Amino acid sequence: MKLFRILLIPKKSKLQWDLDRFHLTPRVLLARYRREGVNAARIMASHERQMRALQKVREMFPEAEVIAQEKISTKALAGAFLIIALGGDNHFQHVSHFAGDSVVAGVNSDPILSEGSLTNFTPEQLEKVADRFHKGRFGVDYWTRLQVTLNGKKLHELALSEVFLGEASRCQMSRYRVSVGGRSELQKCSGLVVATGAGSSGWYDAAGRYLFPRGNRFSKTKACFRFLATEPFHGRLSKLFLLHGTVNRKETLKVRSMNDLCGVITLDSQLEVPFPEGSEAVISLGTPLRVLSA
Numbered sequence: 001m002k003l004f005r006i007l008l009i010p011k012k013s014k015l016q017w018d019l020d021r022f023h024l025t026p027r028v029l030l031a032r033y034r035r036e037g038v039n040a041a042r043i044m045a046s047h048e049r050q051m052r053a054l055q056k057v058r059e060m061f062p063e064a065e066v067i068a069q070e071k072i073s074t075k076a077l078a079g080a081f082l083i084i085a086l087g088g089d090n091h092f093q094h095v096s097h098f099a100g101d102s103v104v105a106g107v108n109s110d111p112i113l114s115e116g117s118l119t120n121f122t123p124e125q126l127e128k129v130a131d132r133f134h135k136g137r138f139g140v141d142y143w144t145r146l147q148v149t150l151n152g153k154k155l156h157e158l159a160l161s162e163v164f165l166g167e168a169s170r171c172q173m174s175r176y177r178v179s180v181g182g183r184s185e186l187q188k189c190s191g192l193v194v195a196t197g198a199g200s201s202g203w204y205d206a207a208g209r210y211l212f213p214r215g216n217r218f219s220k221t222k223a224c225f226r227f228l229a230t231e232p233f234h235g236r237l238s239k240l241f242l243l244h245g246t247v248n249r250k251e252t253l254k255v256r257s258m259n260d261l262c263g264v265i266t267l268d269s270q271l272e273v274p275f276p277e278g279s280e281a282v283i284s285l286g287t288p289l290r291v292l293s294a
Contacts, residue, residue, distance in 0.1 A: 004081030004082060005065070005079055005080045005081055006064040006065065006080065006081065006082045006083075006084070007065050007066075007067050007077060007080045007082070007083045007084065007102075008057060008061060008064040008065070008066050008067070008086060009066075009069065009072060009083065009084065009085055009086065009087075009091075009095055010054050010066070010069065010109065011050075011069055011086060011088065013043075013046060013050045013051070015029075015043050015044065015046075015047040016047070042113075046110050046112070049109070049112065050109040050110050052123075053107070053110070053123045054086060054109065056127070057086055057107060057123055060130040061084065061130065064084065069091070072094065072095060074098045074100065076098075077095075077098050077099060077100065077102065078100065080099075081103060082102065082103050082104075082133070083095060083102045083104045083105070084104075084105045084107060085104060085107065085119075086107045086109050087108075087109050087114075087119075088108065088109070088110070088114040088119065089106075089116065089117050090268075090269075090270075092106040092119055092160075093118065093160050093161060093270065094268075094270055096145075096158075096160045097157040097160070097268070097271070098157075099289065099290075101290060103140055103290045103291070103292050104289060104290065104292065105120065105121060105126065105129075105291070105292040106118055106120050106121065107119055107120075107121045107122070107123060108121065108122050109123075117198075117201050118161075118198060120292065120293075125294065129292065129293075129294065133292070138292060138293065139292075139293030140290050140291065140292065141290075141291045141292075141293050142288035142290060142291070143160065143198055143220045143221060143288055143291050144197055144198070144220065144222060144224070144225065144285060145158040145160055145196065145285075145288055146158060146163055146196060146267075146283055146284070146286055147283070147284050147286030147287075148163055148265060148267065148283055149283075149284070150265065150275070150279060150281050151279055155265075155267070157271050158267075158286040158287065158289075159196070159267040160196065160198050160199070160268055160289060161196060161198050161199030161202055161203075161268050162193055162194060162195040162202065162269075163193075163266070163267055163283060164191055164192070164193055164194075164203075164264075164265070164266045165191060165255050165257070165264075165275060165281060166190065166191025166192060166259065167191065167259050167261055167262060167263055168261075168262040168272075169261070169262065170190055170191065173188055173189075173190075173233065174187075174188070174189055174190060174191040174192070174259060175187070175188050175257075175258035175259055175260070176192065176256060176257050176258050177255070177256040178229075178242055178253065178254070178255050179253075179254040179255075179256075180227070180242070180245055180247060180251070180252075180253045180254070181245070181247075181251065183241075183242060185240060185241060186258070187232065187240055187242070188232070189229045189230055189232040189240075190230040190231035191230055192228070192229055193207055193227070193230055194225055194226070194253060194283055195225060195226055195228070197217075197221065197222045198220045199268075200218050204216075204226065204228055205217060207231075208244065211244055216244075220291075223249045224246055224248045224249065224285075225247050225283070226244065226245065226246050227247065227253055228243070228244045229242070229243045229244070247283075251284075252282050252283065252284045253283040253284075254281070254282050254283075255282075256279070257275045257276060257279045257280070257281070259275060259277055260277050262274075263275035263276050263277065263279070265281055
């Protein structure tokens with residue numbers, strides 16, 4: 001098989017993260033953990049599991065170039081055929097924002113503590129696929145992503161799981177007009193969540209239990225997205241009918257902000273952009289993410 005550029009992007013463990021942000025030695029950091037009642041044994045055990053996972057993946061892909069978590073950018077990842085995101089779900093989401101048309105493999109570096117809803121593999125499971133990959137026998141799935149256009153300009157990142165529109169502070173009332181399928185409605189609630197199949201098991205699932213007690217999950221590859229008004233206000237002047245819905249290919253969801261405090265749009269709870277009163281966002285299906293099949 002022709003050699004392609006392969007990137008390995010490991011997430012920092014909490015121990016590594018704390019060492020960097022507090023600028024402490026391991027000994028001093030562990031003493032701080034003890035003073036603050038932090039479970040140092042749990043953190044250390046997780047760190048060791050993540051380091052073993054990193055070593056295992058490096059042995060599977062010795063040709064892979066290791067990219068530090070803080071070096072992630074569109075430019076750094078450009079030209080890669082395969083990107084291995086080693087970490088948890090949030091790390092996988094972050095990598096996906098810069099992956100372009102590369103194939104991405106999500107590897108859960110600590111399955112004991114990480115849910116792994118988006119990571120397709122444990123290190124052991126990846127080992128079975130690595131051999132097929134090197135022989136050129138592998139599959140690719142196409143996960144739906146969301147494109148947000150704000151006031152006529154496309155945001156440069158795509159959302160893999162969900163888009164939130166509303167006031168930045170969830171204790172404030174979000175106000176907006178939502179339009180879809182020829183229907184329009186002014187809503188007051190805790191904000192609008194728009195989810196792909198990848199995001200249908202997360203925030204969308206938890207927030208929608210008042211409508212779907214058993215959940216409303218759908219496939220990561222399904223070419224549609226769903227929206228949900230969270231904690232909607234029902235009053236004498238506010239009777240809502242567009243609490244939820246499905247938007248299919250070639251359709252759009254339009255949201256005009258009436259937020260008068262600090263309106264925002266967030267992508268995967270990572271990228272945040274202002275969404276002040278009078279702004280209009282249009283949400284549609286974006287280019288799908290190419291994900292290595294399990």
